[in-house]
């Protein structure tokens with residue numbers, strides 16, 4: 001293999017940062033330094049749904065073998081469709097191997113809720129604990145990847161000689177040729193890169209003011225709070241309806257609960273959401289994440305059906321309270337020798353279970369571009385533009401779809417606003433709207449995107 005042409009520094013050792021390092025190792029020999037602000041590569045978090053596109057990235061990185069070793073099952077194939085009746089759904093599953101991924105049920109009734117529809121997918125997601133995904137990615141890091149913990153980036157400066165100096169909050173510095181911000185929703189790299197993109201003059205007219213741009217690229221509160229926890233399966237009776245579907249969505253007006261088993265059934269992932277009217281886009285006063293007593297969740301979902309109460313009773317005494325923040329449409333992903341990826345670029349709501357998957361797709365594409373034999377330090381700025389052109393639009397579209405799904409689950413969308421009695425035609429439009437958004441996320445393959453990227457890279461090289 002030819003000697004490395006440049007060094008890459010990744011700021012942030014989360015799912016995106018680790019995937020980029022793994023891709024650089026798999027497809028080349030670029031030396032990589034990961035700078036992580038925490039004292040160790042974090043394993044906190046709960047369930048992550050891995051959909052097919054993400055799974056394809058994982059296979060390319062050699063993770064199937066690692067998953068087999070850990071007995072983590074892979075998704076099944078089948079036919080997809082929105083289906084309205086449980087009975088019909090069971091027949092369908094048996095006859096076509098379709099995969100029931102989400103059973104939506106109106107649950108804000110103290111006596112009994114009612115099924116609204118069953119979402120059937122062409123394949124199931126792999127429900128993983130974030131800890132296990134991090135562990136899998138760590139197992140495929142290349143030898144020339146060095147992880148530096150307790151290194152919080154505060155800023156970077158460009159020195160001559162294609163060198164960028166990284167400044168950390170402990171007063172230390174480090175140098176690199178290419179910097180990638182995988183530093184999550186509160187990204188330092190995104191904010192500084194914004195100023196550089198502004199200077200380049202390529203932003204749309206309405207964003208060509210530092211104040212307007214800063215506001216546009218800051219995370220916003222979605223108006224939603226989510227209580228997050230893991231439930232031990234033995235705390236829920238074996239004939240609880242939860243076990244009938246891969247996932248359950250209990251819906252009510254401005255509230256919903258998502259539950260699904262993860263990591264081979266070792267835990268049930270529990271997410272309970274409520275949305276504050278007109279809260280979206282307003283400043284959130286208080287800590288984004290804190291512990292909360294279980295009683296808060298019980299209060300928020302008082303009067304919901306008995307199956308829900310059983311799940312709430314099974315919660316640990318303390319749960320996690322998150323003020324759900326997301327990005328709008330960040331108008332850039334790379335400039336010069338600096339790029340951003342994952343939540344730094346497109347943090348999104350959790351309703352599509354796509355944030356980690358999108359981070360991994362960014363990392364895979366960027367990693368393959370940077371590792372390619374045609375990429376040199378001189379054409380890295382052109383490579384960044386290819387990355388931006390291919391990833392920005394789909395990532396921002398996913399942010400939008402995920403937001404819309406949240407509105408629909410909480411009976412707060414234009415198709416169905418939760419009023420009763422509801423006509424079949426209204427419910428059907430609502431089901432189709434949900435299905436359409438999921439279906440959009442099931443299309444295509446990251447490998448096809450890579451082929452397009454490689455063609456574009458070829459064109460850049462031929463132009464020279």
Ligand SMILES: Cc1cc2nc3c(=O)[nH]c(=O)nc-3n(C[C@H](O)[C@H](O)[C@H](O)COP(=O)(O)OP(=O)(O)OC[C@H]3O[C@@H](n4cnc5c(N)ncnc54)[C@H](O)[C@@H]3O)c2cc1C
Nearest residue numbers: 012014015016037048049153184342343353354355356357
């Ligand atoms: C409740 C909830 C449920 C979710 N469910 C799903 C799901 O089912 N499926 C899915 O795909 N996604 C899901 N997500 C989203 C997913 O967790 C994120 O999109 C994903 O973790 C983003 O990865 P990342 O590497 O971009 O950022 P992160 O995982 O946030 O990693 C960023 C890293 O950078 C470090 N860092 C931050 N600032 C600095 C700095 N200045 N210097 C150095 N290091 C720094 C942080 O410590 C962290 O380790 C969920 C998110 C939430 C909140």
